[in-house]
Amino acid sequence: MNAFLIACTFIFSVTLAFADDDDKAAVKQPDFAKSGTVFLAAKAQSVSGLQTVTLTPVSHHAEFMAYGKAVNVQPLIELRHRYLLALTERGGAAARFTQAEQNIRRQQDLYRDGATSKRNLQVQQAQWQTDKAQLDASGVQAKAIADEARLNWGKKLSEWALATDSELLSAFLSGRQTLLQITLPVNKQLASDLQTIYVEASGNRSAAGKAGLISAAPQTDLSAQGESYFFQTDNSHIRVGMRVAAWIPEQGENQSGVVIPKSALIWYMDQAFVYIKTAEQQFSRRTIDQYSATTGGYFVGNGINAGEQLVVIGGQMLLSEEFRGQIPNEDD
Incomplete structure (x- = not known):
């Protein structure tokens, strides 16, 4: 019985000891979200290669993303060749019809003067009708090709393709420009x-x-079902058949803010941060809730001000220093 009481007393004491240790551990857990300042000596900054830049104000237009593809212009070129051939045939038909009109007038004059037979006049009339039918048919063919071009390529590209001298279309043939079709959300x-x-x-x-x-x-x-537009680019890295991403300015006014380099942005626990140098040996961590990719980095509209010193190299080191400073000493 005494042994049983001693064992129970021992287990209860051990349980209380562990509970007390858990409470102490809970108290000493670092709260990263509430911390945001790091002190680093000037010599340590130099040795670590830490670098900052002074932020300048920028005006930014919000963008949305869309996707598209680089389009092969070969079908458009084929339409152009068919159209030019139809124009050539129409020109020949027009010349033959003009000659037929002259011939029939001459035959009519000769017939009235009794210098030719009625049969010759009828033969010339039949030739006139044949030449007129060919002229009309060539006109219909040219119009059909033009309509096909407009249905498939739109008015502007059709005008480029069907013009007798299309310098704009030759830019696609020479590779100086690539045709894109971008479809919006x-x-x-x-x-x-x-x-x-x-x-x-x-x-x-x-x-x-x-x-x-x-x-x-x-x-x-x-696959997208949104409005679709043709664009042209001189980017030589975009080849026919490639899928491309597009960044399109939103409707609305420009926003004021700053652009931060990609190297300045650091991540911890799925949250983006940057460090701002607030004094000679002091750095403050700022949370970045909203940002958008742009040329040269990320645009930030609030939370960081122009004129502040942004850490562009060494932010990860500062994060480690801040986190290390929050870890409790095991001897405490």
Whole structure:
């Protein structure tokens, strides 16, 4: 019986000891969300290679993403060749018809003067009708090709393709320009004054180049179902058949803020942060809740001000220093 009481007393004492240790551990757990200041000596900053830049104000237009593809212009070129051939045939038919009109007038004069037979006049009339039918048919053929071009490529590209001297279309043939078809999300529209977007094949916004608006596309991408537009780009890395990402300015006014380099952004527990140098040896961590990719890094509209010193190299080291400073000493 005494042994049983001693054992119970021992177990109860051990349980209380562990509970007390758990309470102490809970109290000493670092609260990262409430911390945000790091002190680092000037020499340590130099040795670690820490670098800062002074932020400058920028004006930014919000963007949305869309996707598209680099289009093969070969079918458009074939339409152009068919159209030019139809024009040539129409020119020949027009010349033959003009000659037939002259011939029939001459035969009519000769017939009235009794210098030719009625049969010869009838033969010439039949030839006139044949030449007129060929002229009309060549005109219908040319119009059918023009209509096909407009249905598949829109008014602007059709005008480029069907012009007798199309310098604009030759840019696609020489490879100086690549034709793009970009399809917007179903709930998006182009701003009425938009002329330029940014495109890139790998989805890297900072590497995106300009693409100029040509016209609305008469047919859309079946997989996207949004409005579709033709653009042209001189980006030599975008080849026919490639899928491309596009960044398109939203309708609305510009926003004021700053652009931070990619190297300045650090992550911890699914949250983005940057460090701002607030004194010679003091750094403050700032939470970045909203940002958007842009050329040169990320645009931030609030939380960071122009004129502040942003850490662009060494932010991860500062994060480690801050976190290390919150870990309790095991001897305490």
